[in-house]
Amino acid sequence: MDVRAARGAQRTALGWGQEAAKRMLMNNLDPEVAENPADLVVYGGTGKAARDWPSFHALVRTLDTLKDDETMLVQSGRPVGVFRTHEWAPRVLLANSNLVGDWATWPEFRRLEKLGLTMYGQMTAGSWIYIGTQGILQGTYETFAAVAEKRFGGSLSGTLTLTAGCGGMGGAQPLAVTMNGGVCLIVDVDARRLRRRVETRYLDEVADDLDDAIERVTKAKREQRALSVGVVGNAATVFPELLRRGVEIDIVTDQTSAHDPLAYLPEGIDLADGPDYAAKKPEEFTDRARQSMAKHVEAMVGFQDAGAEVFDYGNSIRGEAQLGGFKNAFAFPGFVPAYIRPLFCEGKGPFRWAALSGDPADIAATDRAVLDLFPENESLRRWITMAGERVAFQGLPARICWLGYGERDRAGVRFNEMVADGTLKAPVVIGRDHLDCGSVASPYRETESMLDGSDAIADWPLLNALVNTASGASWVSIHHGGGVGIGRSIHAGQVCVADGTALAGQKIERVLSNDPGMGVIRHVDAGYDLAETVAEERGVRVPMREQ
Numbered sequence: 001m002d003v004r005a006a007r008g009a010q011r012t013a014l015g016w017g018q019e020a021a022k023r024m025l026m027n028n029l030d031p032e033v034a035e036n037p038a039d040l041v042v043y044g045g046t047g048k049a050a051r052d053w054p055s056f057h058a059l060v061r062t063l064d065t066l067k068d069d070e071t072m073l074v075q076s077g078r079p080v081g082v083f084r085t086h087e088w089a090p091r092v093l094l095a096n097s098n099l100v101g102d103w104a105t106w107p108e109f110r111r112l113e114k115l116g117l118t119m120y121g122q123m124t125a126g127s128w129i130y131i132g133t134q135g136i137l138q139g140t141y142e143t144f145a146a147v148a149e150k151r152f153g154g155s156l157s158g159t160l161t162l163t164a165g166c167g168g169m170g171g172a173q174p175l176a177v178t179m180n181g182g183v184c185l186i187v188d189v190d191a192r193r194l195r196r197r198v199e200t201r202y203l204d205e206v207a208d209d210l211d212d213a214i215e216r217v218t219k220a221k222r223e224q225r226a227l228s229v230g231v232v233g234n235a236a237t238v239f240p241e242l243l244r245r246g247v248e249i250d251i252v253t254d255q256t257s258a259h260d261p262l263a264y265l266p267e268g269i270d271l272a273d274g275p276d277y278a279a280k281k282p283e284e285f286t287d288r289a290r291q292s293m294a295k296h297v298e299a300m301v302g303f304q305d306a307g308a309e310v311f312d313y314g315n316s317i318r319g320e321a322q323l324g325g326f327k328n329a330f331a332f333p334g335f336v337p338a339y340i341r342p343l344f345c346e347g348k349g350p351f352r353w354a355a356l357s358g359d360p361a362d363i364a365a366t367d368r369a370v371l372d373l374f375p376e377n378e379s380l381r382r383w384i385t386m387a388g389e390r391v392a393f394q395g396l397p398a399r400i401c402w403l404g405y406g407e408r409d410r411a412g413v414r415f416n417e418m419v420a421d422g423t424l425k426a427p428v429v430i431g432r433d434h435l436d437c438g439s440v441a442s443p444y445r446e447t448e449s450m451l452d453g454s455d456a457i458a459d460w461p462l463l464n465a466l467v468n469t470a471s472g473a474s475w476v477s478i479h480h481g482g483g484v485g486i487g488r489s490i491h492a493g494q495v496c497v498a499d500g501t502a503l504a505g506q507k508i509e510r511v512l513s514n515d516p517g518m519g520v521i522r523h524v525d526a527g528y529d530l531a532e533t534v535a536e537e538r539g540v541r542v543p544m545r546e547q
């Protein structure tokens with residue numbers, strides 16, 4: 001059964017909060033959007049939108065009958081209750097994949113999953129605000145721009161980036177590199193994944209074999225021509241081989257789904273046999289995956305020793321490689337401390353919105369509105385212009401752009417006005433990734449190497465969910481294990497609906513101030529000077545700094 005969200009200004013649910021949640025749940029499972037919709041898997045290994053099909057149907061049914069003063073509770077992808085609340089309360093509250101500390105391991109999670117008691121929600125899969133590969137594209141683009149700034153004089157022209165994993169998120173890498181003027185070689189075990197990215201214009205071409213790939217990328221690098229080339233292969237084999245051959249690679253990273261050792265294909269196993277083997281012998285598969293990751297990461301460290309810029313791209317591959325026996329796995333940094341933390345100090349993060357009309361013209365109108373609101377922001381202009389030209393929508397038309405404290409609320413309020421005055425044809429949902437400035441505790445990623453050592457303190461994402469609930473978000477979620485895997489992260493998300501009413505405008509203003517405000521206070525608390533300046537200049541109250 002193919003799932004596709006309804007489009008347009010007519011709704012079947014009793015209010016737009018409910019209708020938007022239903023459409024975004026369905027949009028997550030649209031075959032254009034989800035990596036494996038038949039199994040309810042949206043992206044990121046096994047990140048799911050609903051626990052099973054009966055739960056999916058119950059979610060849709062309940063959203064269609066939910067009143068404007070009611071709230072539906074979702075426990076790991078299954079609706080478990082409806083309570084009377086009030087108009088300012090979220091219509092949906094979700095908790096996905098959470099386990100008590102000592103039990104928070106993959107084997108225990110799998111055991112409970114097999115019993116039908118939980119599901120893996122990743123970040124935006126189980127919280128219904130995934131928008132396809134574009135969702136990660138701007139962050140990836142900004143990360144490679146930061147690499148260019150740090151090491152290559154502001155552009156990747158004439159450089160070669162090696163990476164692996166061309167899935168739902170990782171598929172953004174080749175386009176992000178070419179947008180920065182560079183050449184990208186991306187390795188994936190699955191030819192279908194590479195072809196899918198070519199179809200959606202994230203990847204330029206697929207080579208016949210490794211020799212052909214090397215020839216294509218080295219030629220493009222020599223000619224300083226932006227190009228992305230995919231090659232089918234296992235990264236644990238291909239990375240050491242490229243190192244051995246001495247191919248001149250300038251930047252190395254990886255976005256295979258290493259966070260889940262059952263989603264990383266070990267060397268020596270056919271792609272087609274992987275799922276069956278993982279299901280039948282999970283422990284043996286895990287050991288072999290970790291050994292392969294050890295080889296993979298050892299080669300990455302080899303490239304670093306040879307002078308390349310190397311970073312972990314948020315999939316926990318260093319931790320897994322260490323478990324696989326490679327002691328020096330943490331020789332290179334994660335991308336957040338290396339490039340992203342200053343943005344977090346300003347409350348910046350992956351703000352995004354989707355047009356429930358289904359009309360791309362609505363996104364074009366919001367693009368223009370964002371440029372009008374922030375004319376002085378050059379990198380935003382560059383991004384919005386390029387995205388308008390090069391990003392193919394998947395499912396409902398959507399846009400992502402990183403905005404900070406004092407910016408997101410202005411954009412959200414403007415969108416709501418545009419719905420009210422008819423500039424937009426239907427309401428807009430406004431949310432973000434969980435990978436944000438003040439909504440995650442993840443010591444291998446968003447909170448790696450915090451200045452005060454508070455990497456594993458998980459009070460912040462919980463406070464984030466609470467304040468968004470108190471501020472009027474339409475749905476709010478608390479997840480465990482997204483990005484880096486079970487036991488390694490706790491994170492929260494929120495989505496607001498701009499339906500053009502005055503009430504929505506008030507909610508949006510509060511949520512979209514307080515949510516990025518959490519990023520500012522979290523980094524003030526950890527001792528970042530930049531965050532303190534932002535708090536002072538933009539009026540974010542921090543009690544411990546007041547006399």
Ligand code: NAD
Pocket residue numbers: 035043044045046136139164165166167168169170171187188189190193233234235236255256257258259260263264265266267292313314315316435482483484
């Ligand atoms: P995905 O499951 O859609 O794709 C993973 C890809 O890796 C697949 O195409 C698969 O074929 C490939 N793969 C698996 N084993 C391989 C191997 N040994 N060699 C080569 N290719 C292999 O996952 P995704 O949504 O693209 O996410 C990828 C990873 O990035 C996940 O761990 C996710 O948690 C993480 N992630 C990072 C960020 C970030 O901001 N940095 C954001 C979201 C997700």
